[in-house]
Amino acid sequence: MKYVDEFRDAVKAKSLIHEIELLAKSIPIARERPIAIMEVCGGHTHSIFRYGLEGMLPKEIELVHGPGCPVCVLPMGRVDDCIAIAERPNVIFTTFGDAMRVPGSKKSLLQAKADGADVRMVYSPMDALALAKKNPDREVVFFGIGFETTIPSTALTILQAKADGVTNFTIFCNHITIVPTIKAILDSPDLQLDGFLGPGHVSMVIGTTPYEFVADYYKRPMVVAGFEPLDILQSIWMVLKQIKEGRAETENQYARIVPKDGNTAALAAVAEVYELREFFEWRGLGSIDHSGVKVRAAYAAFDAEAKFTMPNIKIADPKSCQCGEVLKGVIKPWQCKVFGSACTPETPLGALMVSSEGACAAYYQYGGIKKYEAAS
């Protein structure tokens, strides 16, 4: 496939792995412990497992799977709110596919659907808007979820709904932002990370400038990375190169997609429709200041939180669940007390087991074969 196969070339991968090995071995700290690099984005985690990258990397490198899976970090209370909306008699509740399985305190959307709620999977918020126009006597709610990658699409859908005079369409906004989250991870006292792979598609929207604090203030290399396996390997190489040369900079490996200043049209739509929340609750990470957005008062007519009453109850993560420590890279998924026993993809306790992008589900399903076997 054009522009796909080129980035999956096994021969190039081999020589790149060799370069990475040489570079890693020449970095002094690697003699004491592995160099820890966090890939922030769930899309990267997915690719790493899909192509078996962990098993190909030298033992001097440890990949830490970060919090960038929006489905995984959604707290139970918000899922309960979704279900409360979905179970209202006149509502058609629309959602992206992989949000269907996330467990709430009592059930998931998939179970709510089986219980009779009208829950439908869509591929774009615009499909949900079209559904609203087709069903003027029903309330159509779209489950707005995701980082900056998906925020512009729901912002533009709200703008379109307003322009079209649609009155039966709302978004239940659970959008979150990446930068405060990276900052919260860097501020965590139990953390030891040597560098970051920055999220590719988020950066396509926000550009690379917002990450500069990572290098400037926290002195950690940050390389914005693409999602193909060669992209990821090259980005790891770039992080190592910075460490080796004693640099800490924000670099852009994914320049074919990510402009330095992001997508100004998308950012304008987001700023028009959304404003920052004071704080937002994350599963496993707790409350993080300014890490979520909400619909501005001017667009309240399209805000499900303004239109419907919902339980809005904060529900603590299960005690045995160690998603937070996994998210911060303090422990590996298989080191969690309930990994593979009480918590499996069939019966997920923590959200990291739910989505294929969640570090735990990815380990369970695809397995970082060599390292997993070595550790277990």
Add this chain to the structure above:
Amino acid sequence: MNIVPLPRRRTIGQVHVAKVTMAHGGGGKAMKDLIDDVFVSAFDNGLLAPLEDQARIDLASLAKHGDRLAFTTDSFVVDPLFFPGGDIGKLAVCGTVNDLAVGGARPLYLSCAAIIEEGVELSLLRRIAQSMAETAREAGVKIVTGDTKVVQKGACDKVFLTTTGIGVIRPQCAMSVDRCCAGDIVLVNGVLGDHGAAILGARGDMALDSPIESDCAPLNGLIDALLTAAPSTRTIRDATRGGIATVLNEFAHGSQVAIEIDETATPIRTEVKGFCEILGLDPLYLANEGKIVAIVPAAEADRALAAMRAHPYGHGAVAIGQIRSGLPGRVTMRTVFGGTRIVDMLVGEQLPRIC
């Protein structure tokens, strides 16, 4: 006075309305007309025509094909009913024929039970029955008994079909899921994932203009050729729901062996790959309706491949991997990139990813 004898052949009823109503399920003349018009006239064979409560099959005629009976059933609830490359009728015949054939049986007779939602157009039912008849003809099987039920609107989605089939297993054929041995070769008869992608594309809610056609086909001829060329074949399964990933896991668990496949050797159409890239799906888990996975001893693999390639439904046959002595029950794939990943059973339904 001479009494004119009644003709021994009964007349075939016809339906003169456009849509099925509850009356067509009432057990009276309307139901008989529906069965005659739609099914009996399409399936057209001497075993079905008398419309007894059962088909009567001569044992001696069965015994000449082999020494054991194979018996299987499957239900079909596809949406949409008609899709590129097939329809529910073709699917219902192929599914049961293939389930018999992968066990080394020669498929002979099928039943067809139809659950019909009131309001369905008669013309639609006729098309489905015609398609079943054509596919049965191609597969060399007869549809000899059946049943229809009509249910209220909303109680089913247009038409549900169930086909049950009997076949006779060739003598000395002893394929089973626990017979895979280290060194055996994993063969498939062509590109994978077409049916799953075609159905998702045909539902139309993806706004993707996909030219992908279902691979739906009766594979008894192909399997016959394969087993003649490679009589020591360990086991065969058709890779329907859950795709080849599921079948390989069943083999690995059943035989307590490890299986390694090679991504570069695994044939997937460019269009299907692109489809999966866009939606975040894995083609290894997409359904097929005309693809088998066969485990063949290495010594017979070349002959098996040549025999499959000589058959119209096996032109694209290739070896995609090998049985290994590694961790029992584990299926892995060497990725195009040179890494290795686990290919596990799917937990639930494959859901598209957010971004």
